[in-house]
Amino acid sequence: MTSTPAKISVQHVTKTFSLGRETFTALDDVSLDIANHEFVTVVGPSGCGKSTLMNILAGLEAPTSGRALVDGAPVSGPGPERGVIFQQYALFPWLTVRQNVEFGLRTTGVPKRERRARAEHFIELVGLERFADALPKTLSGGMRQRCAIARAYAVDPSILLMDEPFGALDALTRVKLQEQLLKTWSQDRRTVLFITHDVDEAVFLANRVVVMAARPGRVYDVVDVDPAIERDEAFRLSPEFAALRNRVWRSVYHQEGRTAALSGSHSPTS
Template identity: 55%
Template sequence: MAGKERNIKVVIDDVKKTYQGRTGEVVALNGVNLEIAENEFVTVVGPSGCGKSTLLNIIAGLLEPTSGRVVCNGVEVKGTGMDRGVVFQQYALFPWLTVKKNVMFPLNMKGIKGKEAEEAAMKYIRMVDLEKFCDHYPKELSGGMKQRVAIARAYAAEPEILLMDEPFGALDAQTRTQLQQDLLDTWEREQKTCFFITHDVDEALILGQRVIIMSARPGRIKDIVDIDIPYPRNQETKMSARFLELKNYIWGQVYQEYLEVRK
């Protein structure tokens, strides 16, 4: 984002999150500060238990910080809101609704009904290349297709900020690779502020403009790496010298934190 005027969409201001464990207070996050610009794609990596999902849930308004605050679009987050869309690893589709009606659901919640909602839903269904499956039910879809529906539904809500918590984590390698490319292509067409959590350094690098590296618990931001690899990107990008250089650096930082967890 260097060299461009930044319109800040998300401000994470000295966020701390604690909870009560079996043996006392557990500090999940401590002193997290971050700004995310409009239409920026930020990815987050770190060892298991470092608070990545906790941070996403605080931004989403699903959890309250113990101290500090999150501001989205200039307003302090006090709960969930239509300005933030969330895609989880679990597909969270309504099994009794077709693909089309699943994607129409957030539109209906915003008061958009009938043909207008249907046409808008079909735009996003076509975006994820599922037009032929618009009348299918979730049980009739593969895991990758279900996650594409979840992404289409999140986009259909027209949130200003898209929060994604390991959305491809449960998928096989081939499907995961294809969905990474689909998401890249979609983001380039439908510019959106994205906050994407992953355990996969390759995934973080291929998608993100910046990679946030989190420390072992208590989670804090250890490093922020600007990814100076131009878009459009594809799977061949992973073979470039710069990609491999960045991958080795980020993996080394994450592995150091993994060793801290094992102590």
């Protein structure tokens, strides 16, 4: 747990779902504190409740018991202080990049001149200034995800909740977007909770890696990564990275002597 006041606090959260006459426990007594400006990744086997945890923090699901707090206040629904980014981009196909980024600002009544300036700033921040007037269908998958990130940033959330945002991308694009995300985060530090099933991605991005255990979902291990380490190719190839990766890998695949199978499935409790 962090020593500074928590930006996000998950306190003894349990979440159950009804499946016909049976009840399935997705999360079981999960507690986790995340400090302001911290970048935390969550990794674990399929069915460990990663996405359920994020949905609770996003206000899209309510816990069965326990509570989730943001800045000390209980989460009771979606809020502008939390930007949510999914794997599927969720862009409006009939709007340009600029119009997509401006959308949330327009719905909250931000004046045209201000929303244009803010949109331009974040479009440039993610490197899409040459494509501001392009429609999503003309962009690559990586560019669409950068547009989704810019849109989330534009409404000025203090927290980014990211649910496997790079999971559908090819390996090279994924690496480039990991580096782009860290560059953006270093310039405008938000608190980030990043869900992934990729161990390398979890270690490369995080200040802390939270490993979840499945059925029922719970915190199994927490691995600290020195925030002073430069996240570049040299780090990816270093003995330090290998040691961290191996520890997280063992925690995910060999929990309590069992072999946990990671998969790319996206069930409601993945």
